[in-house]
Amino acid sequence: MPKGRFGIYGGQYIPETLMNAVIELGEAYEFFKSDSKFKAELNSLLKNYAGRPSMLYFAEKMTKDLGGAKIYLKREDLNHTGSHKINNVLGQVLLAKYMGKTRVIAETGAGQHGVATATAASLLGLECEIFMGKEDTQRQALNVFRMKLLGAKVNVVTSGTQTLKDAVNETLREWSRRVKDTHYVLGSVMGPHPFPTIVRDFQKVIGQEVKKQILEIEGKFPDVLVACIGGGSNAIGLFYEFIGEPNVRLIGCEAGGYGVHTKKTAATMAIGKIGIFHGMKSYFCQDEYGQIAPVYSISAGLDYPGVGPEHAYLHDIGRAEYVVVTDNEAVEAFEYLSCIEGIIPAIESAHAVAYAIKLAPKLNKNQIIVVGLSGRGDKDVASIARYRGVEIYE
Amino acid sequence: MNKLQQAFANGKAFIPFITAGDPSLVITKELVLQMAEAGADLIELGIPFSDPVAEGQVIQAASIRALSHGITVDHIFNMLRDIRKTCNIPIALMTYVNPVFAYGIDSFLRNCQETGVDALIVPDLPFEEKDELVPFCLKHGVYLISMIAPTSNNRIHLISKEAQGFVYCVSSMGVTGVRKNLGSDAEKMVKLVKEVNDIPCAVGFGISTPEQAARMAKYADGVIVGSAIVKIIEQYGSRCLPHVIEYVRMMKNAITEGD
Ligand SMILES: Cc1ncc(COP(=O)(O)O)c(C=O)c1O
Numbered sequence: 001m002p003k004g005r006f007g008i009y010g011g012q013y014i015p016e017t018l019m020n021a022v023i024e025l026g027e028a029y030e031f032f033k034s035d036s037k038f039k040a041e042l043n044s045l046l047k048n049y050a051g052r053p054s055m056l057y058f059a060e061k062m063t064k065d066l067g068g069a070k071i072y073l074k075r076e077d078l079n080h081t082g083s084h085k086i087n088n089v090l091g092q093v094l095l096a097k098y099m100g101k102t103r104v105i106a107e108t109g110a111g112q113h114g115v116a117t118a119t120a121a122s123l124l125g126l127e128c129e130i131f132m133g134k135e136d137t138q139r140q141a142l143n144v145f146r147m148k149l150l151g152a153k154v155n156v157v158t159s160g161t162q163t164l165k166d167a168v169n170e171t172l173r174e175w176s177r178r179v180k181d182t183h184y185v186l187g188s189v190m191g192p193h194p195f196p197t198i199v200r201d202f203q204k205v206i207g208q209e210v211k212k213q214i215l216e217i218e219g220k221f222p223d224v225l226v227a228c229i230g231g232g233s234n235a236i237g238l239f240y241e242f243i244g245e246p247n248v249r250l251i252g253c254e255a256g257g258y259g260v261h262t263k264k265t266a267a268t269m270a271i272g273k274i275g276i277f278h279g280m281k282s283y284f285c286q287d288e289y290g291q292i293a294p295v296y297s298i299s300a301g302l303d304y305p306g307v308g309p310e311h312a313y314l315h316d317i318g319r320a321e322y323v324v325v326t327d328n329e330a331v332e333a334f335e336y337l338s339c340i341e342g343i344i345p346a347i348e349s350a351h352a353v354a355y356a357i358k359l360a361p362k363l364n365k366n367q368i369i370v371v372g373l374s375g376r377g378d379k380d381v382a383s384i385a386r387y388r389g390v391e392i393y394e
Numbered sequence: 395m396n397k398l399q400q401a402f403a404n405g406k407a408f409i410p411f412i413t414a415g416d417p418s419l420v421i422t423k424e425l426v427l428q429m430a431e432a433g434a435d436l437i438e439l440g441i442p443f444s445d446p447v448a449e450g451q452v453i454q455a456a457s458i459r460a461l462s463h464g465i466t467v468d469h470i471f472n473m474l475r476d477i478r479k480t481c482n483i484p485i486a487l488m489t490y491v492n493p494v495f496a497y498g499i500d501s502f503l504r505n506c507q508e509t510g511v512d513a514l515i516v517p518d519l520p521f522e523e524k525d526e527l528v529p530f531c532l533k534h535g536v537y538l539i540s541m542i543a544p545t546s547n548n549r550i551h552l553i554s555k556e557a558q559g560f561v562y563c564v565s566s567m568g569v570t571g572v573r574k575n576l577g578s579d580a581e582k583m584v585k586l587v588k589e590v591n592d593i594p595c596a597v598g599f600g601i602s603t604p605e606q607a608a609r610m611a612k613y614a615d616g617v618i619v620g621s622a623i624v625k626i627i628e629q630y631g632s633r634c635l636p637h638v639i640e641y642v643r644m645m646k647n648a649i650t651e652g653d
Contacts, residue, residue, distance in 0.1 A: 290496025
């Protein structure tokens with residue numbers, strides 16, 4: 001496969017103004033990824049700052065209650081800043097620093113990637129600006145304040161649908177204004193090459209740890225891995241180490257919103273078509289003339305009209321399955337996990353939990369499901385309360 | 395025969411950009427016809443796109459206005475057929491790659507050929523990805539225009555060697571939009587292009603005043619002006635015609651005087 005391609009997907013479809021920036025990034029990454037000083041510093045940050053390895057937790061009550069496969073939760077919610085986003089961000093911000101950049105910019109949907117970027121920037125001493133859709137700043141108000149507290153400037157994006165895709169547009173525009181001293185910390189396995197590869201490499205630690213942990217606990221591989229899909233970074237992070245293990249099923253959960261038969265959905269693989277956008281060839285929700293469709297999900301982090309190119313490829317070759325989980329199912333799973341295990345998941349992660357709830361009873365008791373619990377749900381408590389008709393203020 | 399060379403045959407070329415369907419396709423058609431009369435040498439016609447990442451606020455807003463009227467690629471081709479009944483001015487379509495891809499690349503370019511479109515400008519299709527369109531452009535006799543930017547440096551050589559029609563020199567970093575101060579990069583860029591390819595160079599991004607245009611025209615073969623015109627259209631809406639035409643005359647004069 002040519003560099004930066006996953007089958008026909010991927011590529012570098014960006015304005016010429018940014019081409020040398022992504023080429024420079026690719027070269028720097030190729031160099032530093034095997035540089036012993038870089039590797040040691042990143043590993044130390046992951047261990048001592050982010051709190052890795054994250055736990056692989058046996059959800060015993062949930063398993064009993066569902067009466068089928070054993071359910072394990074990969075606890076990315078316990079990482080510093082509360083999600084898997086920190087894995088990628090520490091890698092990229094450190095890389096930016098090694099490249100001599102003094103400023104980082106990033107898009108954010110749920111605010112988790114923005115918070116993680118602001119955190120890493122403050123730790124490593126880089127200036128930081130975050131772009132966030134206006135609608136998301138409202139449903140994730142707490143994270144906006146958190147980013148400011150961490151010393152980042154938060155730019156409210158009022159163009160388009162005022163959500164994640166527009167935040168990406170605006171961050172790309174800002175990068176093209178100022179590439180020399182600035183690195184764009186892309187938050188998922190998307191965008192132009194080399195981002196899908198870099199982000200996957202920084203996230204694959206999730207699956208590497210799972211492999212080790214499950215072998216220690218169970219002495220065998222899991223039967224199924226389940227993760228939610230926004231751009232797809234926590235999912236590919238969990239899946240990657242197991243792609244070569246054909247007996248391990250890989251299941252990505254897309255955000256169905258009100259359902260795929262409605263317009264209020266963000267289930268890209270289910271309703272999207274192949275297209276070219278945000279620097280990559282992949283699947284996108286779009287109309288017949290190639291205008292990118294407004295998408296919807298209760299979850300700001302999954303509210304994106306595209307999906308990373310490696311997932312598009314895994315989908316086409318049939319290696320991974322992609323399923324749809326609606327708002328309602330996700331909210332029910334959010335409440336279920338909180339009650340039964342005392343773990344409040346991010347509403348994004350609740351999409352994966354919801355599918356595991358459906359799947360577990362259909363499997364037998366010696367089978368194993370590992371659910372990627374990509375983040376914690378504190379940020380979502382107020383919006384879930386509102387979903388249930390309780391007006392609380394953060 | 396491709397009419398693009400015509401654009402650079404009478405001195406410095408003035409190249410206005412407008413978004414198709416803003417404020418309406420009827421006005422777009424009139425704008426094309428009257429700008430051609432007023433001295434425009436090549437018209438860059440933008441296909442509105444939902445997420446134009448290389449565009450500043452002015453052209454973003456024009457895209458949204460056009461899309462909110464339900465403008466599609468098919469409407470635009472129909473308008474072009476209409477224009478071609480009476481007007482032969484060279485036309486370049488500016489479009490993001492996804493609308494072309496969704497339409498079907500071959501059908502899109504066949505329509506371009508049929509409607510006398512001479513060139514395509516696709517800001518999110520850099521040199522490395524141009525083979526997505528090039529075979530179809532060749533088949534249908536449409537030039538795919540190469541862009542170079544102030545950050546292109548070592549790439550200018552590579553890009554220019556394979557450039558066809560003209561080279562679009564992006565004179566400023568960032569996105570489209572009117573700027574007070576233009577950098578001095580464009581002059582260097584044009585020189586570097588000409589070292590490897592004897593091809594017309596048009597400079598765009600940020601130009602709005604006659605003085606800026608005249609300065610650019612000293613070393614470039616053409617001057618592209620977008621946001622400044624789209625702003626006039628935004629301000630006057632369906633009454634924009636006389637204002638745009640007056641502006642086009644003034645700009646064409648400004649770049650011709652120094653000739
Ligand atoms: C907790 C959490 N999980 C998942 C996602 C979705 O992103 P990805 O698909 O890249 O993992 C987000 C994005 O904001 C998130 O915050």
